[in-house]
Amino acid sequence: MSHAQYFLEATYLIASCLFVLGLKGLSHPDSARRGMILAAAGMAAAVIGTLFHPDIHNYIYIAIGLMVGSAIGIPMAMVPMTAMPQRTALSHAFGAMAASMVGIAEYVIHGSSLGGIKMGALGLEVMLGSLTVTGSLIAAAKLQELMRGTPITYRGQQFVNLGLFLTMITSFVLWLTHPADAHYFYVMAGCAFIFGVLLVIPIGAADMPVVMSLLNSYAGLSSAATGFVLGNNVLIIAGTLDGFSGFILSILMCKAMNRSITNVLFGGFGTPVTAETAVSGAMREVSMDDVAVQLAYANQVVFVPGYGMATAQAQHAVRELGNVLEERGISVKYGIHPVAGRMPGHMNVLLAEANVPYSQLYEMDQINPEMPSTDVAVVIGANDVVNPDARDNPKSLIAGMPIIEVDKAKSVVVLKRGKGKGFSGLENPLFFKPVTGMLYGDAKSSLTALTQAVQKV
Amino acid sequence: MNYLLFNPAVLMVAMFENGSTAFNPAVLIASLYVFALAAFLGFQVISRVPPLLHTPLMSATNAISGISLIGSLVIAGSRYDHHQLLASVLGCAAVTSAMINVTGGFLITDRMLKMFRKKETAKAEEKK
Numbered sequence: 001m002s003h004a005q006y007f008l009e010a011t012y013l014i015a016s017c018l019f020v021l022g023l024k025g026l027s028h029p030d031s032a033r034r035g036m037i038l039a040a041a042g043m044a045a046a047v048i049g050t051l052f053h054p055d056i057h058n059y060i061y062i063a064i065g066l067m068v069g070s071a072i073g074i075p076m077a078m079v080p081m082t083a084m085p086q087r088t089a090l091s092h093a094f095g096a097m098a099a100s101m102v103g104i105a106e107y108v109i110h111g112s113s114l115g116g117i118k119m120g121a122l123g124l125e126v127m128l129g130s131l132t133v134t135g136s137l138i139a140a141a142k143l144q145e146l147m148r149g150t151p152i153t154y155r156g157q158q159f160v161n162l163g164l165f166l167t168m169i170t171s172f173v174l175w176l177t178h179p180a181d182a183h184y185f186y187v188m189a190g191c192a193f194i195f196g197v198l199l200v201i202p203i204g205a206a207d208m209p210v211v212m213s214l215l216n217s218y219a220g221l222s223s224a225a226t227g228f229v230l231g232n233n234v235l236i237i238a239g240t241l242d243g244f245s246g247f248i249l250s251i252l253m254c255k256a257m258n259r260s261i262t263n264v265l266f267g268g269f270g271t272p273v274t275a276e277t278a279v280s281g282a283m284r285e286v287s288m289d290d291v292a293v294q295l296a297y298a299n300q301v302v303f304v305p306g307y308g309m310a311t312a313q314a315q316h317a318v319r320e321l322g323n324v325l326e327e328r329g330i331s332v333k334y335g336i337h338p339v340a341g342r343m344p345g346h347m348n349v350l351l352a353e354a355n356v357p358y359s360q361l362y363e364m365d366q367i368n369p370e371m372p373s374t375d376v377a378v379v380i381g382a383n384d385v386v387n388p389d390a391r392d393n394p395k396s397l398i399a400g401m402p403i404i405e406v407d408k409a410k411s412v413v414v415l416k417r418g419k420g421k422g423f424s425g426l427e428n429p430l431f432f433k434p435v436t437g438m439l440y441g442d443a444k445s446s447l448t449a450l451t452q453a454v455q456k457v
Numbered sequence: 458m459n460y461l462l463f464n465p466a467v468l469m470v471a472m473f474e475n476g477s478t479a480f481n482p483a484v485l486i487a488s489l490y491v492f493a494l495a496a497f498l499g500f501q502v503i504s505r506v507p508p509l510l511h512t513p514l515m516s517a518t519n520a521i522s523g524i525s526l527i528g529s530l531v532i533a534g535s536r537y538d539h540h541q542l543l544a545s546v547l548g549c550a551a552v553t554s555a556m557i558n559v560t561g562g563f564l565i566t567d568r569m570l571k572m573f574r575k576k577e578t579a580k581a582e583e584k585k
Contacts, residue, residue, distance in 0.1 A: 012527075019521050020498060026514055027505040029573040036513075036570060039521055040563045047559075050527040056534030061549040065533055069556020076557065077564035081572075084512060091519045091562060094554040098525045101551035105532045108540050108547065117485055216515055223522045224492065230528050231484050237495040242522035244499035245514060252508075338508055345511030349569055357576040363508050 004054050011049030012234040018042025019238055023245075029358050046234060081353045082310050085208065085342040086143040092215045093136035095242075099222040100129025104189065106229055112179035118229050119179060123172045125225035126185075127192045132218040134196030139211055142200075143342055149205030157202060164195050199265065206307075206384065208342040209253045210264045217246025249344050256338035256364075258390075258400035283419070286437030288446070291376075291413050292453030295321075298375035300331040302367060304404050305347045306340045308381015308417065308443055315354040317447035318380060322356065324454050334360055335367035335377075335404045337385035368405050377409035379430075381416070381443050387428045397426060412436040415443045513569045520562025526555035 018038045025035015056062070079087050103126040106114065114122065141147040168191035175184035203211050220242025227235030254261055295301060303318055322332045334356060336347045348361055362370075371377065379386055386406045389396040406412050412435050419440070430436055439446055506514045533548030 015524070019524075020502060022521070023499075023502045023506070023514075023517065026510050026517060027502075027507070029510060029570070030575075032510060032513065032573070033567060033570045036517055036563065036566050039517065043521070043524065043526075043559055043563070046524060046527055047530070050530045053531050053534070055531055055536075057536045058534050058545070061533040061545045062530055062552060065529070065549045065552025066556050069553040070560045072553070073557040073560030073562075074564065076561040077568060079565075081569070084516075084569075087565070088512075088515055088519065091516070091558050094557045095519055095522050095525070098523070098529055098551045098555035098558070101547045101554065102525060102528045102532060105544050105547035105551065109532070109537055109544050212515070216518065220518065220522050223525045224495075226525050226528055228485075228488050228492075230531075231488065232528060233488070233491050235524055235528060236488060236491050238521050238524040240492055240495035241499040241503070242518040244496055245503045245518040248500065248503050249511060249515065336508070343512060344515060345508060345513070348509045349512045349572070352569070352572040352574070355572075355574070358509055358573050359576050361509055 002054065004052060008049045008053060011045045012232070015042035015046035016234045016237045018045075019241060023241060081349055082313060083144075084349060085212065085346060086140045088343060089136045089140035089143055089212060089215070092212070092219045093133050093140065095219040096129040096132030096136065096215075096222055099219070099226045099239075100126050100133060100189075102226050103129060103222075103229065107182075107185060111182075114229075116176060116179070119176055121225045121228035123175065123185075123188065125222050125229060126189050127168060127172065128218045128222035128225065130189050130192035131196035131199065132215050132222060134193050135200045135211075136196075136215050136219075138197055138200040139208065139215060142205055143208060151204045152201040157198075161195070161198050164191055164198060167191050168195060203264065205342065206339075207257075207264050209339045209344050209346075210250055210257070210261070212343045213246050213249035213253055214261070214265075215246070217243050217250060220244070220246055253339055253344060256402060257398070258402065281432040281434070283431050283438050284434070284436065286413065286439055288439070288449055288453050291437065291439055292450055292457055294376050294411055294413070295325060295330075295378075295450070296328060296454050296457035298325075298330055300333070300370070300374045301325055302333045302335050302362075302370070302374045302377045302406075302409065303380060304335045304337070304340075304377060304382050304386055304406055305351070305380045306337075306382025306385060307342060307346075308383075308415075310341055310346065310350055310381075312381060312417075312443035314380060314443040314447055315350040315356075317444045317451070319351070319354040319356050321447050321451045321454070322360075324451050328454075332360060333362050333367065333370070335362050335364065335406075337364050337382070337404050340382055340385050364402060364404055368408075371405050371408040374409040375411060377406035377412045379406055379412065379414045380447070383428055384426065386430055387426065388430050388433075389426065389428070392429075406430065407433055407435060410435070414438050415446050416440055417442060509573070510570075513566050516562055516566045516569065519558055520566060523555045523558035523562055526552065526559055529555050 019042050022035040022039025025031040103122050106122060142149050168188055171184045171188040220239050224236050224239030224243055227239055325332050334351055340347045384398055386404050388407050390398045390401040390403045407430055529548055529551035533545055533552050537544050
């Protein structure tokens with residue numbers, strides 16, 4: 001090895017260590033920023049080291065790529081927090097795109113002289129990368145509402161998907177056994193691109209947290225496979241960390257819905273259900289002033305946000321109401337379900353943006369024991385995550401899904417746009433309980449009106 | 458005879474025959490060690506990230522996996538005997554995509570993490 005290569009390997013080793021330290025910093029909000037600065041320094045070291053790579057002779061394409069990439073990347077970091085899910089889906093697409101382009105380029109350059117093992121890794125890299133690119137683009141389109149969020153299903157969908165998957169794997173195997181024949185490689189890559197689309201179109205918007213985590217995992221694993229192809233350890237380490245992070249998140253999201261990954265991917269959840277549970281009683285509508293009085297004389301108020309809070313951009317209005325209540329000496333907490341919103345941690349980021357201190361953000365397991373001593377639970381645009389059927393009705397589609405037990409609070413106020421059903425199309429018995437009052441209207445304007453009403457009490 | 462293709466033994470022989478010149482078993486084994494250890498380490502480190510920070514975690518790991526930039530840089534800048542243009546263009550596209558994630562990912566992660574404040578600092582921020 002030349003001096004230059006030793007220098008390069010040293011920067012990669014430093015980068016690997018800094019990446020791990022950076023992720024370790026994320027175990028607490030106080031150390032998180034410092035951790036990410038370390039990780040960014042690691043990235044800078046590795047990139048600058050690579051610019052001195054002995055094989056690099058031509059800097060034109062590099063300069064173009066770096067400039068165009070920064071020109072797109074920097075504005076993408078400025079999007080409003082409500083657009084985080086689609087932004088993240090897009091960045092999964094870009095990450096996977098990089099990996100799959102590297103894979104295709106390596107094959108174009110070296111062809112079958114790569115050897116079997118590297119071709120195997122390259123095949124995995126290109127397959128995972130390509131299906132993540134199209135899958136993430138579809139997910140982003142659904143989240144941005146360029147496409148309807150409801151599942152797109154058709155007869156024989158699972159057979160089509162299975163057939164395409166088998167074609168992809170068969171061409172992969174044929175390519176490995178006939179390395180000189182590039183056709184198999186391109187058929188494999190093409191199948192992967194189409195498979196990504198077909199995999200995501202039948203998945204409903206409410207299941208997006210799982211899909212986002214899975215795509216995150218695939219993008220990471222395809223980077224790790226790139227590391228195997230290039231024989232580069234820092235790529236393997238960073239890709240594996242990303243892959244496992246996505247994998248852990250998908251498991252957590254599935255647990256929070258009491259469903260398996262296969263069920264999310266192939267279940268076609270969200271299709272209209274015929275076996276409806278009989279709900280007795282009527283929904284009780286409450287007036288703004290009643291709610292304001294209840295809130296003003298409460299000891300503890302818990303807000304439970306859902307995706308509706310994000311669509312109504314109501315996070316600032318919630319915090320203002322929370323501040324007014326706190327000034328009256330009322331204890332204000334926020335109960336956050338792991339799958340509330342469209343990606344893991346979505347609600348936390350929105351509330352943090354609205355200046356809610358993180359000590360007031362409670363996880364489901366922390367807030368549930370507090371529910372019986374809560375005077376008013378305010379549900380803002382959440383539905384399935386507070387549906388008591390999940391706990392009480394074993395026949396329900398969401399049976400066994402852990403919920404935030406707002407129905408155990410002394411009083412529940414549900415802020416809802418209209419009388420329609422939730423995303424999953426399930427009737428929510430919470431709305432019919434005597435303890436629940438419904439406050440219809442846009443969440444943001446309702447909350448602003450409530451804030452003013454509480455101030456007058 | 459087609460079913461033979463799915464036989465792992467046949468596949469292994471095929472892989473080794475093709476790769477006997479380019480493939481070095483020691484490198485593969487070392488890479489597998491790195492992969493396995495990184496997986497365990499990742500599992501330990503990431504399990505400790507609280508749900509509070511799951512969105513920043515996702516954007517942070519996204520930014521970090523933008524490290525495929527280093528592979529793309531070499532492809533975009535190297536000289537080849539054939540397919541030079543195609544390789545450079547693919548490399549350039551890869552550099553662009555990876556760079557989007559590196560700059561965008563780290564910036565937005567920092568922007569998000571800045572918003573997670575303690576009670577006192579959040580209140581102080583309010584008053585400004």
